Amino acid sequence: MLKFILRRLLELIPVLLISITIVFFMVRLAPGGPFTAEKSFSAEAIARLNEHYGLDKPILAQYGNYLLNLLKGDLGPSFQYPSRSVNDIIKETFPVSLELGALAMLFALFVGLLAGIVASLKPNSIQDHVPMGLAMTGICMPSFVLGPLLILIFGLWLGWFNASGWELPSDRVLPVITLGAAYAAYISRLTRGSMLEVLPSDYIRTARAKGLSEANVIYMHTLKNALLPVVSYLGPATAGILTGSFVVETIFNIPGMGRMFVLAAFNRDYTLILGLVVFFALLVVVFNAVVDILLGLLNPKLRMHS
Amino acid sequence: MSTLKLMNRFSLLSILLLLAGCAKRETPVEIGNREQILHLGNLSEPKDLDPHIITGLSAYNVIAALHEGLVAEAPNTSSLRPAPGVAESWSVSKDRTVYTFTLRPDAKWSNGDPVTANDFIFSYKRMLSPALGSPYAYMLYILKNGRVYNHGELVDFSSVGVKAINVHTLELTLETPIPSFLSRLNHWSWFPVHPATILKHGLIDEMGTPWTRPENHVGNGAFTLESWRQNQAIVVEKNPQYWDADKVKLNEIHFYPIGDHMIEERSFRAGQLHVTGTVPVERVQYYKTRNPGLLHLDPYLRSYYYLLNINKPPLNDLRIRKALAMAIDREVLADFVTKSGEEPAYTFTPPHIGTYAPEKRFSTNIETARQLMVDAGFPNGEDFPKLTLLFHTSDLHTRIAEVIQQMWKDNLGIRIELENVEWKVYQARRENRDYDIARAEWVADYIDPSSFLDVWLTGGGNNHAGWSSPAYDQLIHEASLTADETKRMELFKQAETTLIDDQPIIPLLFLPSKSLVQPSVKGWNPSILDHHPYKYIYLEAQ
Numbered sequence: 001m002l003k004f005i006l007r008r009l010l011e012l013i014p015v016l017l018i019s020i021t022i023v024f025f026m027v028r029l030a031p032g033g034p035f036t037a038e039k040s041f042s043a044e045a046i047a048r049l050n051e052h053y054g055l056d057k058p059i060l061a062q063y064g065n066y067l068l069n070l071l072k073g074d075l076g077p078s079f080q081y082p083s084r085s086v087n088d089i090i091k092e093t094f095p096v097s098l099e100l101g102a103l104a105m106l107f108a109l110f111v112g113l114l115a116g117i118v119a120s121l122k123p124n125s126i127q128d129h130v131p132m133g134l135a136m137t138g139i140c141m142p143s144f145v146l147g148p149l150l151i152l153i154f155g156l157w158l159g160w161f162n163a164s165g166w167e168l169p170s171d172r173v174l175p176v177i178t179l180g181a182a183y184a185a186y187i188s189r190l191t192r193g194s195m196l197e198v199l200p201s202d203y204i205r206t207a208r209a210k211g212l213s214e215a216n217v218i219y220m221h222t223l224k225n226a227l228l229p230v231v232s233y234l235g236p237a238t239a240g241i242l243t244g245s246f247v248v249e250t251i252f253n254i255p256g257m258g259r260m261f262v263l264a265a266f267n268r269d270y271t272l273i274l275g276l277v278v279f280f281a282l283l284v285v286v287f288n289a290v291v292d293i294l295l296g297l298l299n300p301k302l303r304m305h306s
Numbered sequence: 307m308s309t310l311k312l313m314n315r316f317s318l319l320s321i322l323l324l325l326a327g328c329a330k331r332e333t334p335v336e337i338g339n340r341e342q343i344l345h346l347g348n349l350s351e352p353k354d355l356d357p358h359i360i361t362g363l364s365a366y367n368v369i370a371a372l373h374e375g376l377v378a379e380a381p382n383t384s385s386l387r388p389a390p391g392v393a394e395s396w397s398v399s400k401d402r403t404v405y406t407f408t409l410r411p412d413a414k415w416s417n418g419d420p421v422t423a424n425d426f427i428f429s430y431k432r433m434l435s436p437a438l439g440s441p442y443a444y445m446l447y448i449l450k451n452g453r454v455y456n457h458g459e460l461v462d463f464s465s466v467g468v469k470a471i472n473v474h475t476l477e478l479t480l481e482t483p484i485p486s487f488l489s490r491l492n493h494w495s496w497f498p499v500h501p502a503t504i505l506k507h508g509l510i511d512e513m514g515t516p517w518t519r520p521e522n523h524v525g526n527g528a529f530t531l532e533s534w535r536q537n538q539a540i541v542v543e544k545n546p547q548y549w550d551a552d553k554v555k556l557n558e559i560h561f562y563p564i565g566d567h568m569i570e571e572r573s574f575r576a577g578q579l580h581v582t583g584t585v586p587v588e589r590v591q592y593y594k595t596r597n598p599g600l601l602h603l604d605p606y607l608r609s610y611y612y613l614l615n616i617n618k619p620p621l622n623d624l625r626i627r628k629a630l631a632m633a634i635d636r637e638v639l640a641d642f643v644t645k646s647g648e649e650p651a652y653t654f655t656p657p658h659i660g661t662y663a664p665e666k667r668f669s670t671n672i673e674t675a676r677q678l679m680v681d682a683g684f685p686n687g688e689d690f691p692k693l694t695l696l697f698h699t700s701d702l703h704t705r706i707a708e709v710i711q712q713m714w715k716d717n718l719g720i721r722i723e724l725e726n727v728e729w730k731v732y733q734a735r736r737e738n739r740d741y742d743i744a745r746a747e748w749v750a751d752y753i754d755p756s757s758f759l760d761v762w763l764t765g766g767g768n769n770h771a772g773w774s775s776p777a778y779d780q781l782i783h784e785a786s787l788t789a790d791e792t793k794r795m796e797l798f799k800q801a802e803t804t805l806i807d808d809q810p811i812i813p814l815l816f817l818p819s820k821s822l823v824q825p826s827v828k829g830w831n832p833s834i835l836d837h838h839p840y841k842y843i844y845l846e847a848q
Contacts, residue, residue, distance in 0.1 A: 032730030036737060037361060038747075040767040041441040044457070048439025052513060081536070082354050082514035092536055148572075155576045159330040163576035164569050165562070166538055170331070253564050253573070255537035263351075263537075268730050 008289040016281055020070070023277045024063055027270050034079035034268045053079055053271075066274070075275035080267045086275035089260060094279070096166060097256035100248070101241045103176040108183035108237070113230070115184070116191025117218065123196060131188060138185030147178040147251035164253040171252075179248040183237050187230055194226040224298075231298060235291030239284045333577025339826045339847040343558040344840070347570045347821075349583035351537050351563040355518040357497040358433045358440045363749075363836065364583075366494050368561055371542045371840050372525035373497040376407050376426070376476070377488055381842045382831055388488050392421050392498070392526065393476070402483035402789050403450075409474040414547045415500050416523075416530045423470035428501040428510070431463050435511035445495040445751070448487065450479040483789040486754040492837075493752050500524040528554045528841050537563055555844035574822050580845070581827060585820040587702055590646040599825060603647035604832035605658050606819035607750035609758065611651070612695070612710075612743050612812040613736070613771050620691060621742065625682040627809040630743075632668055632675040633717040634710055639815060643709050644702065646820055651813035653802055654748075655758040658834050662755045662795050664802045672717045679718055687719030694723045697745035698732035706814070707745065736770045746770065747817070750835065755798040756785070762805055773810035 035041060035049050050056045054065065069076060075086035115131035122128055154174060155163040165171050198204065199222055207221045246258025257276065264272040334345055352365035357373055360366065378391035393407035413421040432438060434446055436458040447453040450467030454460040467479030480487065490496070501510075503524040508515035516522055523531040528550070529542035540561040544554055562579065564570040567586040574582050585593065585601065593601040614621045614630070621627060636650030649656075653664040676686075684690045695711065697703040704726060711722050722743070727735070736744050748768075750757040759782055760766065764774040778801050785797035806813070819836040829843040 030730070032734035036730055036733040037441075038733065039361065039441075040737060040770075041439075042444065042767050044436070045439045045441050045443070048437065052439070077514060080353055081351075082359060083356070083516050083518050084536070089536065151572055151576075156572065159333070159576070161331070161576075162334070162578050163572040164564065165573070165578065167334075250566065251569065253537075253562070253566070253569055255535060259537060266729060 004293070005289065008285070008292075012282070012285050015285060016278060019277055019281050020067070020274060021063075023274055024066065024270075025059075027265075027268065027273050028059065030268060032268055034270060036268075049079075053077065066271075070278070075278065076271035078264075078269055078272045080264070080269040080272065086272050089272060090257065090275060090279055093255060093257040093260045096254060097242060097245055097249070097258060100172070100175060100179060100245055100254060100256055101238070103172055104180035104183070104241055104245075105234075105238060107176050107180035108187055111180070111184040112187025113191050113223075115188035117195060117223070119188065120192045120195035120199065121218075128192075132192065135185035135188045138181045139189075141181070143178050143182065143247050144251060146181055147174070147248060150174045150178060151251075166252075166254045175248050175252045175254060178251065179241060179245055183241065186237075187233065190229050190233060191226060194229050195222060198222050198226045228295070228299060231294055232291065234294075235288045238287045238291075242283055242287075243280055335577040335580055335824055335826070336847070338580060339845045341558075342556050342845055343560065344556050344827070344843065344845065345560045345578060345580045346562065347573070347579045347582040347584075348540075348561040348563050349570075350565050352540070354514075355523070355531065355534070355540075356513075357494040357499065358429070358438060358442075359513060360494065361441050364561075364563065366837075368540050368542065369494050369497065370527070370837065371529040371559055372523070372527040372531055373494070373499075374413075374527045374548075375491050375496045375498070376409075377491045378841075379492050379837055379839045381829065381839065382833075388492055396488075402485075403480045405478045405480070405487065406471070407476045407478070409476060410549055411474055412549045413526065414549065415526050416545050416547050417500070417503075418547055419500070419502070419524075420473075421498065421526050422473045423476040424473070425498050425501055426476050427468050427470055428504075429498040430466070430468050430496075432499065432504065432510050433495060434463075434466065437511040438513055440495070442493070442495040442751075445490070445493055448480050448482075448484050448490070450481050452481070482787050484786075485789065485791055485794060486752065486756075489754070490752045498526060500526070529556075529559060532558070539563075550841065554841055556840060559840060571822065574824075579822075580824045581830065582822040585646070585822055587644065587646060587705075590820065593822065600822050602821045602823050602830075602832070603818045604836075605656075605834055606817060606836055607656050607658065607753070607757070607834050608747060608817040608819075609651060609654055609656055609749075609813065610648075610706075610745075610747045610815040610817050611654065612814060613741070613746045614810055614812065615739055615742050615744075615771070616810050617739070617772055618742060620682065620684070621693070623682050624809065625678040626684075627812075628668065629675040629678040629682070629718060630714065631809055631812045632671045632678070634713050634812065634814065635670050636814060637670075638713075639706060639709060643705050644815065644817075647818040648815040649818075651816050653806060654762075654811060654813055655755050655798075655802060656816040659750075659753055659755055660795075661791070662798060664755075664799055664806075667803060667806045675718060679720075684720070687721075690718075690720040692721060692723060693742040694725045695743045695745070696725045696727065696732060696735060696741040698729045699726055703745050710814075739770065739772055744770070746811075753834065755795070755802075756782070759798060759801055759805070762810075771810040773805075773808065775804055775808060778804045 035046050054062060078084050078086055078089055115135060119128040119131045151163045151174060154160045161174055162171050204217060204222055207217045245256055246262050249256040249259040261276045264276060338345055348364045348367055350364045352368055354360055355368055357369050374391045376391055376393040377388035380389040392409050392413045394410040396405055396407045398405055409421060409423060415421060430446060433440055434443055434452055434456045436456060443456045451460055451465050455463060455466050469477040471477055503517050504510060507517040507522060520531045520533050528545055528548045530545045532541040532543045534540045542559050544557050564573060567584055570582050571586055571589050573579050614627055616622055640648040640650050652666045652668060655664050695707050697707055707724050711724060714720050714722055735741055748758060748761060761768045762773060762778060763782060764779050781797050781801035785794050788794040788797060823830055826845050826847050828846050830838055
């Protein structure tokens with residue numbers, strides 16, 4: 001297992017290096033710089049700013065400096081927010097995205113598994129069609145439609161929740177549903193499918209024949225095996241939720257990392273874009289590794305092969 | 307249906323209704339009304355809260371609560387006569403170049419230190435220091451030797467026109483008499499900063515130090531910085547050390563950076579905001595008919611125009627530029643396209659600046675426009691080269707551009723291609739003059755025609771048309787040396803006539819300030835700079 005984790009960590013280095021290099025040069029190719037503004041700064045002011053942020057140095061020197069600082073864990077200052085460093089910004093925004101993502105994932109798992117199990121127990125009945133119909137709608141409906149719809153109903157008409165923001169615990173409800181809905185839908189279909197595959201197998205019949213309760217049969221025996229495709233979906237789903245949360249963060253004006261990333265790109269905040277790319281790359285690789293480990297724990301066959 | 311069943315249904319219904327009723331929350335606005343907490347939509351996240359670094363209105367909105375200059379804004383901010391601020395009184399020398407301010411002894415910083423004349427000297431030195439690279443340093447060029455010090459040609463700050471006569475007396479010497487000087491002092495670039503706090507976190511001219519973070523911040527305004535959660539909210543609390551604290555009725559102000567106008571409007575409807583930063587065009591009509599009391603469309607010093615690249619044929623031909631300007635029906639734009647209280651613009655400077663009344667030099671005239679095209683060799687637009695109209699992604703710009711494209715096609719027979727690009731791309735191309743026609747707008751920094759007309763000086767940093775006229779430069783220069791108000795306005799008028807006659811720009815509309823204001827907000831007055839001094843604002847539930 002240790003060897004496996006180490007190999008994963010080593011793989012991270014080229015991934016990071018390549019993404020940093022590409023992004024470092026690409027953002028500088030984009031027209032406009034961090035200091036172009038509606039009311040132009042004077043040439044002197046721009047020169048001072050470039051000097052302050054080291055943008056007056058040759059580009060390769062800037063690249064070298066960036067890598068050196070990165071080794072020390074320093075992602076540099078933000079050009080857009082002079083009193084904050086990129087590290088500060090990640091420290092502030094990541095917990096927000098993490099909370100949103102984790103809650104959405106929990107919501108997706110809870111609703112998705114429940115709906116999938118319920119549907120699989122009586123296939124092709126109303127008990128199957130209703131949740132699966134909803135799931136189809138969930139998969140098809142983009143978050144930028146679902147979000148405003150939920151705000152309209154629960155925020156404006158019923159007045160139960162705020163329409164935007166991240167101030168109160170209740171502000172989590174609508175964004176979590178919006179972000180989690182599509183994943184819940186997908187998970188429910190996955191669960192239903194694999195449940196239907198597992199349910200007719202011999203060992204389930206044996207479990208029933210032993211006189212185990214139906215709940216025991218479903219939750220202890222069927223679900224454990226039926227979960228495998230769901231767990232392998234969790235890796236990409238988590239990465240998708242974390243990196244895709246910017247739409248939901250924008251709809252609900254949530255101060256998360258996804259929204260910050262988009263703003264940074266619009267503002268040409270070179271160091272902030274790079275810092276977030278590094279951080280996102282790390283996250284995705286780590287989550288994939290975690291999922292691989294989980295799969296190994298759940299499925300002894302995989303463990304033996306690796 | 308049995309009675310029992312009916313009763314069952316009835317009770318089920320009432321439980322549901324009760325649930326819905328109970329769950330309806332008390333909105334932030336309702337709580338705010340009770341506790342004097344003002345919730346403001348603030349459009350974008352301020353880059354910083356350092357008055358010497360910031361550039362935009364969203365940062366100013368917060369800074370105005372945290373800092374106070376020598377003078378302060380009167381409740382009616384459109385007035386050119388400011389109210390006393392840190393200075394309780396002032397006198398002016400006969401030649402109107404030396405201002406002596408008497409600071410009030412009870413003016414304090416939020417940590418209890420007194421505000422002294424030396425604090426202002428430190429602040430102006432910081433603002434003008436070349437190393438800080440302040441984008442608004444030029445605002446202080448009206449101080450004697452301010453410009454040369456900022457350019458690094460003068461090293462000794464004591465030669466700059468700022469002097470402390472004693473702890474509470476400050477003397478400012480100007481290069482030339484400036485009639486609008488006192489109202490200019492309301493610009494954030496003139497706000498003082500706390501020297502000890504600046505020096506605790508870095509050098510006097512070091513940018514990007516953490517002194518503006520809530521745990522470090524010291525200000526002298528009516529409010530103190532309580533928290534700053536990036537992209538979420540900035541909270542300021544009433545400052546008990548403020549000299550006029552008795553007058554301040556609000557306990558807190560919360561600023562929300564909601565960049566998307568639709569989201570901001572939804573938040574307003576959900577009872578989360580007392581005042582919005584703007585109103586989406588799509589919603590203006592709705593409020594006009596359904597709830598006009600909430601909609602505030604007020605005159606604002608904001609000019610919307612098209613830049614012409616006068617170095618590029620055929621736009622180097624004055625007749626073409628004039629034809630383009632005359633072939634646009636601005637009334638149609640205002641009444642049927644933007645529909646939010648815009649005014650047709652035939653000059654660059656909006657009305658409402660004191661006594662300044664620029665002359666209308668042209669009007670919509672399709673016949674003349676067509677004739678000009680014939681004269682220029684393009685009858686009915688034949689053989690007219692393909693021009694592009696550059697603007698950045700926004701609903702408003704697209705709509706206006708599409709209508710103008712059609713007007714030019716119908717009226718002059720020419721085809722213009724629309725080019726919709728991202729914000730930074732647009733800015734970069736405008737700066738490099740890589741366009742034929744480009745959308746642009748200008749918002750005043752202070753109430754004076756010079757805040758508009760200085761833009762078109764030869765070599766000016768914002769003169770993206772690359773237009774240059776020695777006559778114009780001379781008139782503006784003369785105006786800057788003229789103390790007599792009537793004569794000065796006459797010089798500005800002549801300058802603007804020179805500008806419009808040469809048509810490097812096509813004035814289109816004067817945009818109003820747009821906001822939604824809850825009825826519980828009192829003291830929120832129209833303001834041509836869109837400034838609203840918080841000291842006079844309070845909340846009163848119906």
